[in-house]
Amino acid sequence: MLKLGRFFTKWDQTDDGRAVFREGGRKGDIFYRDRWSHDKVVRSTHGVNCTGSCSWKVYVKDGIITWESQQTDYPSVGPDSPEYEPRGCPRGAAFSWYTYSPTRVRFPYARGVLVEMYREAK
Known part of the structure; x- marks a missing residue:
């Protein structure tokens, strides 16, 4: 219940009732800054x-x-041809979730004799 206390704090309201303002705290700014801070870009x-x-x-x-964002630094194909930027396809963008999917294949499939050959080679 104590966590819900933030919903019961006093807010300032405009005279016409169209806008509500809460004074104090910059949690929204911190959240926004953290959203765009990354360890690395690959x-x-x-x-x-x-x-x-x-x-x-x-x-x-x-x-x-x-x-993720589309890369736009491809080499030029020549002055007589149009540039192909950006090249990010919708299919790839739609499958961004696949990296963390439980159905993703992470190990090789091997059957019968191939399993033994794989274990010997390993």
Whole structure:
């Protein structure tokens, strides 16, 4: 119940009742700043049964992907041809969740004799 106390604090209201203001605290600013702070930015692609020719900027915080954006620094194809930027495909963007999916294959599938050969080679 104590956590709900923040909903019962006094707020200032305009005369016409259209806006409500809460004074004090900058928690919203801290949240916004933390949202856009990342440990590193890496170049990657989505491997969803495609050629992987689209490049993405992947923002990582604490080892978890927090944001993705299309990479736009491809080399030019020449002055007579149009540029192909950005190349990020909708299919890859739709499968961003797949990295953390429980159905993702993380180990090789092997059956019968192949399992024994794999264990010997390992």
